[in-house]
Amino acid sequence: MKRYLISLLTLLMFVVSNSYAQKSTSFEGFVTDMKTIAGNFASPASNGAAYQASAGWFSSAAPLETWDVRFSVHGNALFVPTSEKSFTISKGELGFLSIEDADNAKLPTAFGSSTDVYFTGRLEGEFNGQNVSQDVRFKALDGINKGFVPHAFVQASVGLPYGTELTVRAMPEVTIDDVQASTFGAGLKHNLSQYFSRNEPENLQLAAGISYSKFNVKYAFEPIPIENYLVMDLIDVDANLWMGEFIASKQYGGFEIFGALGATSSDFKYVMGGSGDFLDNVNVELEDLGDTEIQFKGDIGFNMYFNNLRVSTMATAGKFFNLNLGIHYTL
Structure with a gap:
């Protein structure tokens, strides 16, 4: 999750500068350039988070029996394609900032590795009746250098009347390095095959599902001072993710x-x-600065039943590829 948090360090620079002054075109140009840089850096991570959050909710169209309860433990692995690890920026895309000693540069996204590219410029404007003049030179952001990103959670499901199933998901807050992360959510699945004539459990089952997930991530970093104005040392991020899908399944023993x-x-x-x-x-x-992204995806997988125990595997494909393994126990 650290992947989409790091991007905010760049965004903060333009936010503070925008607070300094609104009368100078240099500030306006700086804001525009920072949006360009940060947008390219953060976009792959935001898209990848949606694939992780959508996996593992429903692995069968067949509903639980009414009031049956199932507990599940899931592990995800989001695989990052090479195309999502870097982006190229050129001098022509920047109106105010300059790429130090170059006309263009290949930079890492949040999933990429490190870089030694610097941006430079000079801000001038008016704040509280005083002229402000400040040189800007900063290093482009480094990524987390990951080819895949793991994510684990637990779920509990209960069978409701009318072929409906309620699932809740949670990952208590855990700390890895300087990142504290937690997630929870809820989903509903409704069996559609019950409305077909001559529907039997061994027939093809169809269902519709909807889910909501909420990520909360706190990333503590080395304090960044803006002399006389501000010190920043923590980013708190809330991510809201909705999913709707149609599911089909067929059981053979x-x-x-x-x-x-x-x-x-x-x-x-x-x-x-x-x-x-x-x-x-x-x-x-x-x-x-919150942004909304809509993506389409497909899931395919299988379940293996051992009395009250079920093991599921799921591959989610789209712009990213995600694998999910689940172990389920029905009371």
Whole structure:
């Protein structure tokens, strides 16, 4: 999850500068350039998070028996294609900033490795009746250098009347390096085959499902001071992810194959921790930075039944590829 948090370090620079002054075209150009850089850096990570959050919700179109309860443990692995690890930026895409000693550069996204590219410029404007003049030179952001990103969670499901199934998901807060992360969510699945004539459990089963997931991530980093104005040392990110899909499954004794087609909608909200007179200004500006992304995806997988125990595997494909392994026990 650290992948899409790091991008905010760049965004903060333009937010603070935008608070300094609104009258100077140099500030406006700086803001535009930072949006370009940060957008290219963060977009793959945001898209990848939606694939992780959508996996593992439903692995069969058949519903649980009414009031039966199932507990599940899941592990995800999001695989990052090479095309999502870097992007190229050129001098022509920047209006105010310059690429130091170059006209273009290949930079890492949040999933990429490190870089030694620097950006430079000079901000000038007016703040509280005083002229502000400040040189800007900063290193382009480094990625987390990962080819795949793991993610684990637990689920509990209960069978409801009318062929409906309720699932809740949670991952208690865990700390890895300087990142604290947690997730929870809920999903509903409704069997559609019950409305067909001559429907039997061994027949092809169809269902529709919807889910909501919420990620919360806190990333503590080495304090970044903006002299006389602000110190930043923590990013708190809330991610809201919705998914809707149609599921089909067919059971052959203790083996079941399933597939699904669906769409996800995701948005992210950011709050900055630290100190200084401008911290509130930063967080007010960050309220407008949330972005909504809609993506389409497909799932395919199978289940193996062993009495009350079931093992599921699922591959989710689209812009990214995600594998999910689940172990389920029905009471």
